[in-house]
Amino acid sequence: MTGAITLSELKETFEKTRKVQPDISQNEVLDTMINRMLLLNEAKRLRFEGKGDEELLNEYIELKVKAFVRAEGRGYRGLLSEEY
DSSP states (O other): OOSSOOHHHHHHHHHHHHHHOTTOOHHHHHHHHHHHHHHHHHHHHTTOOOSSHHHHHHHHHHHHHHHHHHHHHTOTHHHHOSOO
16 A cells, blocks of 8 residues: 555455455545554654565554553553653
């Protein structure tokens, strides 16, 4: 996926997703596509290295989840600290 989501990409992704989750709306698919693109751009901005988009996303999400779990262990004040 590039920096833009085309109508044809949306339609193709929507049709594939409906096969797995028939009750999903086109807006939900679009939101998911946008979020994926934003996460991928953030991972690339932070210079994560991976073989493909999936690997980049997984590495970025893993880092964010670990940081959140560590912060949760310290309570909400931990979210404001820069120790993690």
